[in-house]
Amino acid sequence: MSTPTGFMEYKRELPVDRDPLERIKDWDEFHKHMSNEQLRTQGARCMDCGTPYCHTGMELAGSTSGCPVNNLIPEWNNLIYRGLWREALDRLHKTNNFPEFTGRVCPAPCEGSCTVGLIGDAVTIKTIEQAIIDRGFEEGWVVPQPPKMRTGKRVAVVGSGPAGMACAAQLNKAGHSVTVYERADRIGGLLTYGIPTMKLDKKVVQRRVDLMTEEGIDFVTNTEIGKDITATELKEQFDAVVLCGGATKAREVEIEGRDLQGVHLAMDYLNGTIKSYLDSNLEDGNYISAKDKHVIVIGGGDTGTDCVATALRHGCKSITQFGTHAKAPLERDRVNNPWPQFPNVYTLDYAQEEAKALYGEDPRAFSVLTKKFVGENGVLKELHTVQIERTVDETGRKIYNEIPGTEKVWPADLVFIAVGFEGPENTLINQLGLDQDRRSNVKAAYGKYTTNVDKVFAAGDMRRGQSLVVWAINEGREAAREVDKYLMGATQLP
Known part of the structure; x- marks a missing residue:
């Protein structure tokens, strides 16, 4: 270990972010960098535990x-x-193909299970991870590494998100010829269209795509498998097919007035803004603008938070984010939320920090249930809510009980629905005749990734449902190992 008493000698530090009132004026990443000496000190807090839960x-x-x-x-x-x-860079790349992504957008479950967190503040793991890879690119240490030999096997990867990119990188490393198909006009999946640029600069994504292209991977955009190329054609052309199309079917809400003008799905809002920004710096106007609007976001997760940040940068008049969950405690509940579980504690994410700086308070409203949307002449005017108490029955089912007398009317010009995703879209699934689980995901065992159709594999959110970027990378890597084994009879991929 670095020093056995580092966690006692040094306090946890995080990089200072750009001022919230300044950063909402642009779309640049909001994190600043720590000095090498600060990072060295934070590394000294790691105890190299006998059983490192991180x-x-x-x-x-x-x-x-x-x-x-x-x-x-x-x-x-x-x-x-x-x-x-x-x-350190070499050691990091042994397990993670894209630390520049996880170092920016991962919620850091590693820090939630850090042993130092039992008695104090966790080690600053995520910040160190990003610093390692960013310096690697700056110093020119990250270079293309094409395979020395090709196997003659061809693999198609459907979807260019983190699962598809990780799978492609590993299969290419094994010497297979890999083609990645993406229906959008840019590679990256949700890394490109889904996560705003202030959290993940798209130049960071393109830098990795360019590197993978130099390593021999073929990326094909504007091509939807199941429509532009049928599933049958794809199977005939390749020795194996890996489905990494994500869980992109947004969950809807059955609320009176849903069809009013001004009520939108969150991803339509985020994707439109990102594309317009990348295409024209928002000058083409091809996006839903929140400028001078009263905005309400329904959903307390990352997608909802990104909607808040985007609306602030558009120049909204007001912003409120609804969640059906109760406000989290300031400290970990040692009985119901013990280490090494991910700590459920009250924090301000970047968007809530920005809204508080601008309007003076956290934009979130907790334990809120939306009852109906109300409009005039087909246009949204207001939103009606009630406070709730959420309980869980013996089967794990969530039950919402309304609290009488807590009804409220909110002015609303725009509402963005960010309540999660139902699973993958079915066009390709139906064409291939793939089995699905009870949540409509492609049925393929974790660790195996084989479907009921020969030479067709599935990984990432398309197999497991909506999840983290880091889980997608995990599954993409593991699926590549199983495909390699299927093609060659054995594998040396991790």
Whole structure:
């Protein structure tokens, strides 16, 4: 370990973010960087535990504990402490193809399961991870590494999100010829269209895509499998097919007035803004603008939070974010939310921090149920809500009880629905005749990724349902290993 008493000698530090009132004026990333000496000190807080839960990557109490790609966190923390940045980069790349993505957008379940967190503040793992890969690119250490030999096998990967990109990278490393199909006009899936640029600059995504292209991977955009190319044609042309199309079917709400003008799905709002920004710096006007509008976001997760941040940058008149969950406690509940579970505590994410700086308070309203949308001449005017108490019965089913006398009317010009996703779209699934699980995801066992159709595999959100970027990378890597084994009879992929 770096030093056995580092967690006692040094306090946890995080990089200072750009001022909220300044950063809402642009679409640039909001994090600043820490100095090498600060990072070295933070690395010194890692104890190299006998059982390092930070890289276990398991599901506990419905959330992720530890790193799903099993990053060798204590090892690269120690290397940073010793000033061995190049070696730290090599160690990081052993388990994670894209640390520049996870270092920016992952909620850091590794930190939630850090042993130091039992008695104090967790090690600053995520910040160190991003610093390692960013320096790797800056120093020119990250270079194309095409395979020395080709196997003659051809693999199609459908979907260019984190699962598809990770799968393609690993299969290419094994020497197979990989073609990645993407129906959008840019590669990256939700990394490009889904996560706003202030969280993940699209130049960071394109930099990795360019690198993978130089390594021999063929990316094909504006091509939807199941429509532009049928599933049968794809199977005939390739030795194996890996489906990584994500869980893109948005969950709807059955609320009176849903059809009013001004009520939109969150991803339509986010995707339109991102595309317009990338195409024209928003000058083409091809997006839903929240400028001078009263905006309400229904949904308390990451997608809803990104809608808040986007509306602030548009120049909204007001912003409110509804969640059916109660306000979290300030400290971890040691009985109902013990370590190493992901800590359910009250925090301000970047968007809520920005809204509070602008309007003076957290934009979130907790334990709120939307009852109906009301409009005039087909145009949204207001939204009606009631406070609720949420309980869970013995089967795990959530029950919402309305609290009489808590009804409220909110002015609303725009509403964005961000209540999650139901699963993958069915066009390709139906063409291939794939089995689905009870949640409509493609049925394929975790760790195997084989479907009921020969030479067709599935990974990422399309198989597991809506999840984290880091889980998608995990599944893409593991699926590549199973495909390689299927094609060659054995594999050396991790």
